Amino acid sequence: MAQDKNKQVTQITDMEVDFAQWYTDVCTKAELIDYSSIKGMFIYRPYGYAIWENIQHQLDAEFKKCGHQNVYLPMLIPESLLQKEKDHVEGFAPECAWVTMGGQDKLEERYCIRPTSETLFCEHYKNVIHSWRDLPKLYNQWCSVLRWEKTSRPFLRHREFLWQEGHTMHATEEEAREETQRMLNIYADFMENVLAMPVVKGIKTDKEKFNGAEETYTVECMMHDRKALQGGTSHFFGDGFARAFDITFAGKDNQLHYPFQTSWGVSTRMIGGIIMTHGDNRGLVLPPRVAPIQAMVIPVAMHKPGVPEAAEALLERLKAAGIRADIDESDQTMGWKAAEYEMKGIPLRVEIGPKDIEKGQCCICRRDSGEKVSVPLENLEAEVEKLLDEVHNGLYARAKKNLEDHTKVCHTVEEVKTFMETEGGFAKTMWCGDVACENAMKEQAGVTSRCMPLVQEPVGETCVCCGKPAHKMIYWGVAY
Amino acid sequence: MAQDKNKQVTQITDMEVDFAQWYTDVCTKAELIDYSSIKGMFIYRPYGYAIWENIQHQLDAEFKKCGHQNVYLPMLIPESLLQKEKDHVEGFAPECAWVTMGGQDKLEERYCIRPTSETLFCEHYKNVIHSWRDLPKLYNQWCSVLRWEKTSRPFLRHREFLWQEGHTMHATEEEAREETQRMLNIYADFMENVLAMPVVKGIKTDKEKFNGAEETYTVECMMHDRKALQGGTSHFFGDGFARAFDITFAGKDNQLHYPFQTSWGVSTRMIGGIIMTHGDNRGLVLPPRVAPIQAMVIPVAMHKPGVPEAAEALLERLKAAGIRADIDESDQTMGWKAAEYEMKGIPLRVEIGPKDIEKGQCCICRRDSGEKVSVPLENLEAEVEKLLDEVHNGLYARAKKNLEDHTKVCHTVEEVKTFMETEGGFAKTMWCGDVACENAMKEQAGVTSRCMPLVQEPVGETCVCCGKPAHKMIYWGVAY
Numbered sequence: 001m002a003q004d005k006n007k008q009v010t011q012i013t014d015m016e017v018d019f020a021q022w023y024t025d026v027c028t029k030a031e032l033i034d035y036s037s038i039k040g041m042f043i044y045r046p047y048g049y050a051i052w053e054n055i056q057h058q059l060d061a062e063f064k065k066c067g068h069q070n071v072y073l074p075m076l077i078p079e080s081l082l083q084k085e086k087d088h089v090e091g092f093a094p095e096c097a098w099v100t101m102g103g104q105d106k107l108e109e110r111y112c113i114r115p116t117s118e119t120l121f122c123e124h125y126k127n128v129i130h131s132w133r134d135l136p137k138l139y140n141q142w143c144s145v146l147r148w149e150k151t152s153r154p155f156l157r158h159r160e161f162l163w164q165e166g167h168t169m170h171a172t173e174e175e176a177r178e179e180t181q182r183m184l185n186i187y188a189d190f191m192e193n194v195l196a197m198p199v200v201k202g203i204k205t206d207k208e209k210f211n212g213a214e215e216t217y218t219v220e221c222m223m224h225d226r227k228a229l230q231g232g233t234s235h236f237f238g239d240g241f242a243r244a245f246d247i248t249f250a251g252k253d254n255q256l257h258y259p260f261q262t263s264w265g266v267s268t269r270m271i272g273g274i275i276m277t278h279g280d281n282r283g284l285v286l287p288p289r290v291a292p293i294q295a296m297v298i299p300v301a302m303h304k305p306g307v308p309e310a311a312e313a314l315l316e317r318l319k320a321a322g323i324r325a326d327i328d329e330s331d332q333t334m335g336w337k338a339a340e341y342e343m344k345g346i347p348l349r350v351e352i353g354p355k356d357i358e359k360g361q362c363c364i365c366r367r368d369s370g371e372k373v374s375v376p377l378e379n380l381e382a383e384v385e386k387l388l389d390e391v392h393n394g395l396y397a398r399a400k401k402n403l404e405d406h407t408k409v410c411h412t413v414e415e416v417k418t419f420m421e422t423e424g425g426f427a428k429t430m431w432c433g434d435v436a437c438e439n440a441m442k443e444q445a446g447v448t449s450r451c452m453p454l455v456q457e458p459v460g461e462t463c464v465c466c467g468k469p470a471h472k473m474i475y476w477g478v479a480y
Numbered sequence: 481m482a483q484d485k486n487k488q489v490t491q492i493t494d495m496e497v498d499f500a501q502w503y504t505d506v507c508t509k510a511e512l513i514d515y516s517s518i519k520g521m522f523i524y525r526p527y528g529y530a531i532w533e534n535i536q537h538q539l540d541a542e543f544k545k546c547g548h549q550n551v552y553l554p555m556l557i558p559e560s561l562l563q564k565e566k567d568h569v570e571g572f573a574p575e576c577a578w579v580t581m582g583g584q585d586k587l588e589e590r591y592c593i594r595p596t597s598e599t600l601f602c603e604h605y606k607n608v609i610h611s612w613r614d615l616p617k618l619y620n621q622w623c624s625v626l627r628w629e630k631t632s633r634p635f636l637r638h639r640e641f642l643w644q645e646g647h648t649m650h651a652t653e654e655e656a657r658e659e660t661q662r663m664l665n666i667y668a669d670f671m672e673n674v675l676a677m678p679v680v681k682g683i684k685t686d687k688e689k690f691n692g693a694e695e696t697y698t699v700e701c702m703m704h705d706r707k708a709l710q711g712g713t714s715h716f717f718g719d720g721f722a723r724a725f726d727i728t729f730a731g732k733d734n735q736l737h738y739p740f741q742t743s744w745g746v747s748t749r750m751i752g753g754i755i756m757t758h759g760d761n762r763g764l765v766l767p768p769r770v771a772p773i774q775a776m777v778i779p780v781a782m783h784k785p786g787v788p789e790a791a792e793a794l795l796e797r798l799k800a801a802g803i804r805a806d807i808d809e810s811d812q813t814m815g816w817k818a819a820e821y822e823m824k825g826i827p828l829r830v831e832i833g834p835k836d837i838e839k840g841q842c843c844i845c846r847r848d849s850g851e852k853v854s855v856p857l858e859n860l861e862a863e864v865e866k867l868l869d870e871v872h873n874g875l876y877a878r879a880k881k882n883l884e885d886h887t888k889v890c891h892t893v894e895e896v897k898t899f900m901e902t903e904g905g906f907a908k909t910m911w912c913g914d915v916a917c918e919n920a921m922k923e924q925a926g927v928t929s930r931c932m933p934l935v936q937e938p939v940g941e942t943c944v945c946c947g948k949p950a951h952k953m954i955y956w957g958v959a960y
Contacts (some may be wrong), residue, residue: 034607036554036600037561038591043604046549046619053550069526070533074516074640075555075593075624076577081517094583097556099593101578102628111518113555113579113593120516124523127514139526143624144555148582160554 012343015281019225020153026275027154030284030344040152040159044268047344048155050292051271052162056142058194058289059164059266062186068138068166073120075143076111081119085244088118091211095147097159113146118212118237118263121167122245125259131250132171135259136179140166155272156229156480163267169259171251173238176260180236183264184217187232195270196287196395197221197277198403199231200426200475202451207435210263214238220450220475222403223276226424228450228477231273234264272480277399278368284345285367287395288388295364295384296346297327298337300353310357314350314380321381323388325350342367347391348384368394407475409459416464416476417445424478426450429464431474437465447476492823495761499705500633506755507634510764510824520632520639524748527824528635530772531751532642536622538674538769539644539746542666548618548646553600555623556591561599565724568598571691575627577639593626598692598717598743601647602725605739611730612651615739616659620646635752636709636960643747649739651731653718656740660716663744664697667712675750676767676875677701677757678883679711680906680955682931687915690743694718700930700955702883703756706904708930708957711753714744752960757879758848764825765847767875768868775844775864776826777807778817780833790837794830794860801861803868805830822847827871828864848874887955889939896944896956897925906930906957910950912943920945927956 012025027033032048044052060070076099083089096112114120125137146160155161166183170176184201191197199219209216213235221229239258242248248256278285288294295318299311311327318325328337334351341349345367352362362380365372368391375383406425410416416427427447431437441447441464452474463470492505507513512528524532540550556579563569576592594600605617622644629637646663650656664681671677679699689696693715701709719738722728728736758765768774775798779791791807798805808817814831821829825847832842842860845852848871855863886905890896896907907927911917921927921944932954943950 034604037558037603038554038556041554041556043554044552045608046551049551050549052552069530071526071529072524072532072624072642074518074521074523075626076518076521076640078517096583097579097591098581099577100580101590103575103577110581111577123517124514128525144552146555160556162552 012281012283015224015279022279022281023272023276024154026279026284032271032275032284033154038159040149040157042152042154042158044162047292048271051274051286051290052268054290054292055194055266055270056164059186059190060142062190063140063166066138066182066186068140068168071139071141072143073117073124073141075114077114077117077119079110079112081123082112084119084122085212085241088212088241092116092147095149097146097148114143115145115147116263116265117141117143117145117165118167118241119245121263122241122247125169126245126247129169129247129249129259132252135169135171135249136175137169138166138179139168140164153272155268155275158268161267161269163265165265166263168262169242169247170261171249171257171259173260176238176262177236179262180215180217180234180264183262184219184232184234187234187264187266188219191219191221191231191270192396194287194289195274195277196289196392196399197231197273198396198400200403200451200453201455202453202475204233204451205435205438205449205474207438208449210235212237212240214240218451220477221273221277222399222406222426222477223273223480224279224402225276226402226406228426228479229269229273229276230479231270232264232266235262237261237263278395279345282339283343285395286345286347288347288391291345291347292324293326293344293346294323294388295325295348295350296341297325297350297352298334299327299329300334300351300356302329304354306357307353311352314352314362314377317380318350318384321385323381323384338365348387350384366391410464411460413441413444413465416441416447420446420478427476428459429474429476430458430460430462430470431472432463432466432468432470433472434463434466437463440465441476445476446478448479450475450477450479492761492763495704495759502759502761503752503756504634506759506764512751512755512764513634518639520629520637522632522634522638524642527772528751531754531766531770532748534770534772535674535750536644539666539670540622542670543620543644543646546618546662546666548620548648551619551621552623553597553604553621555594557594557597557599559590559592561603562592564599564602565692565721568692568721572596572627575629577626577628594623595625595627596743596745597621597623597625597645598647598721599725601743602721602727605649606725606727609649609727609729609739612732615649615651615729616655617649618646618659619648620644633752635748635755638748641747641749643745645745646743648742649722649727650741651729651737651739653740656718656742657716659742660695660697660714660744663742664699664712664714667714667744667746668699671699671701671711671750672876674767674769675754675757676769676872676879677711677753678876678880680883680931680933681935682933682955684713684931685915685918685929685954687918688929690715692717692720694720698931700957701753701757702879702886702906702957703753703960704759704882705756706882706886708906708959709749709753709756710959711750712744712746715742717741717743756960758875759825762819763823765875766825766827768827768871771825771827772804773806773824773826774803774868775805775828775830776821777805777830777832778814779807779809780814780831780836782809784834786837787833791832794832794842794857797860798830798864801865803861803864818845828867830864846871890944891940893921893924893945896921896927900926900958904958906955908939908953908955909944910938910940910942911952911954912946912948912950913952914943914946917943917945921956925956926958928959930955930957930959
């Protein structure tokens with residue numbers, strides 16, 4: 001925490017009064033993000049980027065455990081390449097940024113900055129896949145992508161954002177379908193076990209699926225304001241792109257086959273999700289497993305003999321135990337420091353002063369509950385680890401309760417509309433599968449379909465909209 | 481090593497016959513890189529990218545030890561922003577790729593894709609630097625940059641390449657100068673201790689320095705073909721950009737001051753350097769400390785009972801000892817496997833067959849020397865670690881000898897010209913400091929100045945070119 005020690009800790013907007021403004025306040029006051037001179041393009045500041053690095057390291061390790069390899073493909077896509085898959089280009093072309101000049105020369109063909117890289121991966125796969133021995137290809141890329149959207153919000157909607165995109169090719173449909181599920185589960189487990197965000201795993205409707213995909217799976221989360229955030233998606237493409245790009249391999253049967261494809265991704269939107277799931281009126285609240293600083297050591301009455309040494313010894317012990325810890329020995333007041341590290345969402349403040357030293361203890365304050373406990377120094381590491389787990393579990397339980405309390409079974413459009421207007425959350429209904437009903441739900445109740453959960457439970461027998469027999473249970477909501 | 485087991489191991493061009501073609505052959509046959517449909521934009525394949533990841537992890541840890549923080553800034557620069565520093569824009573504008581369309585709309589101002597990010601960092605620094613308490617700012621960014629060059633070669637000259645760019649701001653000139661040196665030393669140590677590439681540390685002439693910098697420091701390396709490669713650079717900017725961007729801070733004296741700036745970077749060019757420093761006619765030779773796979777376990781007579789189990793046990797022991805190890809249990813021949821892993825430059829092949837099992841040993845073959853040693857299984861981990869260090873030291877010593885053997889003191893332009901034509905390498909001369917002499921050296925001897933080494937030794941008293949009194953010792957060469 002080297003920077004901006006001198007700044008005033010200022011009030012943020014009350015989240016119950018204006019959630020959108022509260023959100024923006026947290027993003028800027030916790031020093032996660034800054035604006036650039038291009039609308040919709042943001043600067044990931046050190047504290048915001050450090051959260052992304054923690055997400056990256058943990059997800060990357062999970063990907064590699066299943067045999068995925070990282071690659072890096074060009075950021076530019078020739079227009080003719082983008083156009084090879086019809087549904088895909090229709091979805092993305094309207095929001096592409098186009099490069100038309102290279103140096104002083106007008107380009108013969110314009111290039112778009114990648115909005116996603118399916119077409120580039122397919123072009124490369126055509127070069128490197130020839131035989132069944134070349135499969136599967138399990139590639140992943142960490143990069144930024146660009147989508148020229150009209151509106152923007154920090155983390156939630158950037159023109160340029162950071163993400164990972166996995167792109168895999170398989171010899172059989174079955175294997176590709178397994179991969180699609182495997183990656184969905186990795187995202188779900190990560191969000192629950194690391195980000196403390198409960199998820200609903202499900203499949204998107206045809207209307208909401210990814211451009212060019214046969215099926216899109218999603219993990220949906222509920223934010224504090226009861227709106228939905230799509231946490232990550234995993235797509236099964238069948239062999240559609242392979243056919244469009246003429247990618248074939250010689251099978252064990254010596255015949256040519258088209259391979260089956262998946263792609264899957266999560267982005268820095270997840271940081272927006274963390275903020276809106278766990279934050280409160282004192283600022284950011286970070287789940288300990290992604291917090292750049294898990295414990296901030298603060299010496300009390302720093303001028304007293306022995307205090308700085310005791311605080312520094314404490315810091316060293318925490319670091320040695322693998323806890324991400326830092327210390328603030330600046331001349332700011334205790335009140336300023338408390339407010340600052342609450343704003344920054346640091347899970348634990350560890351205070352130590354002359355009286356604590358006398359008693360052989362320190363005082364630990366939890367960011368989530370505000371609770372303070374005295375901890376004997378001999379148990380320091382174990383207690384801090386226990387507290388970090390308790391903070392994680394507490395955050396998860398609170399978010400889970402929010403999700404459950406505000407998910408409601410509805411049987412009519414009117415019921416959904418009233419629920420959304422009075423309370424908000426996820427409306428759980430039956431649906432006939434007809435896009436006309438999906439469109440009607442948007443028009444009449446203001447909701448979009450979130451997903452058809454993988455764990456289905458019949459909550460009725462007829463479609464919430466048209467009343468015809470229905471066999472699919474579906475979640476509706478208002479999404480970020 | 482999951483992929484392409486079926487491909488034929490093919491011959492590569494002899495490096496003494498056609499070094500350029502040998503280089504391209506290694507890049508493609510070792511599966512480091514692939515071409516894309518845009519000229520000059522390459523695909524970093526898994527094996528090539530894994531080398532970059534190892535470089536990243538180790539350098540990033542060094543950066544963080546000195547307090548640097550990672551950030552991510554937009555990839556687009558408005559033309560007006562790029563133009564704020566005169567020398568800088570003159571250098572970069574001719575090789576920018578320009579975005580002129582966003583979605584369906586022509587943009588009011590065109591944006592270039594970052595060729596480097598000094599201007600973006602300055603814009604952000606103006607927002608976040610106000611007081612001496614905000615300094616230093618020690619930021620670094622891992623990203624790709626784009627330079628629309630006419631010619632291209634894998635790793636050495638891409639239109640888009642991966643790099644890191646550090647950008648720092650300091651309260652005093654002295655601190656900024658120290659930072660410039662510190663980062664140069666980090667690069668030099670990394671190249672010598674990790675990449676096994678000896679370097680010459682020095683300062684660039686005004687003609688060769690970075691656009692907008694007051695001083696550019698460099699680490700120069702000699703390739704196998706005796707040409708020079710710039711390994712990394714570190715720039716001192718003075719307060720020039722700060723003045724151009726009007727970045728000021730209130731000092732302890734309550735007066736406004738301009739901060740002093742540095743930037744420094746290395747790129748995936750280093751991978752080209754590794755290839756051209758250590759490679760041979762059997763392919764890539766990787767220094768162990770960046771090799772994605774340090775030891776490849778190969779079972780001999782795999783169908784014999786006990787062999788697969790013994791090989792797998794060996795793999796597990798190596799992994800447990802923190803050695804990056806893999807196993808090839810495919811049905812390819814031993815000859816194929818030897819050739820394949822030589823092409824890939826894997827430092828050690830660890831073979832184990834029925835006779836080895838009987839004797840309680842395995843057979844380890846070094847990629848650098850071809851030497852084979854029998855190692856008792858009880859000493860496996862220690863012996864492998866020792867061998868990896870020996871390979872590193874051997875590669876370094878060989879490269880150091882190449883550098884020393886082909887660095888020659890010269891006293892006249894004619895002598896330099898003859899040296900370059902007959903032998904090639906670094907010509908070490910005195911220089912008066914006049915750019916006219918530097919230009920004449922290019923015209924008459926075909927060389928550019930590489931650097932004025934930090935460790936100076938007088939090799940004469942007069943300029944190699946004009947014969948006037950000279951006090952600077954300088955290296956000349958032909959550079960990639």
